[in-house]
Amino acid sequence: MIRIFTVLFFSLLVGVSLRGDGVYVGVVDFQSKGVTPRNAKILTERFRKELNKTGIFTEIGRDVFYKQLKAAGVKKMECISVECLADMGLMTGLDLVVGGEVIKLADSSYQVIVNLVDTDSRIVHKAKNFKVNGELNDVIIELELLAWNFAWREPPEFLLMKQRLGASDPKVLAMTKPKTAGGATKRSLFVPGLGSIYRGHRVAGATFLVTTSAGIGLTVSSVNQYSKLQTKRQAKLDKYRDAVVGDSIIFYRDELLDIDDDMSKINKKIISYSGVTAILWGLSIFHSRYSKPNQDDVITSLSGFPKLSYDLFQSRIRLSWSFG
Structure with missing residues (x-):
């Protein structure tokens, strides 16, 4: 038992990163074929929000990310290749960058391609290419689940329930009813x-x-x-x-x-x-x-207690915490 604590202590001294707000990630707006640019932005934004909910990633937000890219002299913001995403990460000082594409194959059929690229190593840490049979709301559910998959964490039961029942299920619609200004x-x-x-x-x-x-x-x-x-x-x-x-x-x-x-x-x-x-x-x-609504679904509980875990992205022990 003493040896375990000794190893843990020296690991913390040598390789620990005391960053309470997670790995910094930028998400490039998903490219689209057969999907309107407005809907593609909605899909991207929902994916961004879910990345932040995992507690592993800190997605810096579209406005901040694109402002940094413009300041660095980037004119073409459409990007999906590994080299392009890694370059964007280097220019903005981010740990990871995500890019993707949503393709409408037919009515109620979509193909989604998403890459998670490490900025320093220029290696794809996670890549996903999958098809979704359903509407765009079903694509949103799969993207939300993908965010948890990229974080190497189990998704909340609520998301799994949405996937099982489908986005158009009355129970799901009732639980995901928008938080209106009148109700607030x-x-x-x-x-x-x-x-x-x-x-x-x-x-x-x-x-x-x-x-x-x-x-x-x-x-x-x-x-x-x-x-x-x-x-x-x-x-x-x-x-x-x-x-x-x-x-x-x-x-x-x-x-x-x-x-x-x-x-x-x-x-x-x-x-x-x-x-x-x-x-x-x-x-x-x-x-x-x-005030603008800060969440799209039910309120999830966030623990404020420090968590010690192994960072698979950077091969080191990480002490992290979050504040709701």
Whole structure:
């Protein structure tokens, strides 16, 4: 047992890469034959998003990737060959680059070719050439599964269920129903931050939920303090009215003035806390309605705990973690 930990420790010292955000990947827009450019971009984007969900890859996003390519002087963005993809990776400083092609063979029949190329070695780490019988939604499912295959990880059960039932199955359609702005707004009206979480913005939603709840808690606490002071003031006022000795009258009068001063301070707190809470709740509703949805399918849980694994791409031990 001691030897195992010793080997692991020295492996970490020599070859570990403490990168919490995975292997950096760029995805070139899939080329298409018989498929409209718009649909080809949709297929590519869904593949990009699924790569990020694996926890192994960090796909830098189309805008960033293409901006870097333009800055490097690249004019022709269409690319599928190994040499071309490797060159793009070198010019943008990425670990891996993905390129592919979607071909419509006939009605409800497609062929998909995807290559995952290592930038440094200029070697194809993963390549897939397959046919899909169905609609473009079925192609999307296969591409999402392919992302997990490229990461050497088991896909979520939800994706496997979609593959078994098909994209047009009523159960799948119900579970993949778009997260609408109206649905998100209704949720945030009742629970602050819930609409943002519903649309895939978990961090923002949790922030709204915690801060607004804290504001509500502080407001309620201040209201309770004010209520107690009101009861106390009424009791002192009764004693003040019943007092007949001069010293007692002065004593109760001073106490009433102190209580009034405390009530004024707490009243200001109530106004401040309730105002901030209302603003936060309003921002939560605004964010849930106007923010773009961050996910297409059901929310998947992401573990924030560090994971130690062997990186098959770069032949070294990797310590990785993710934050949802």
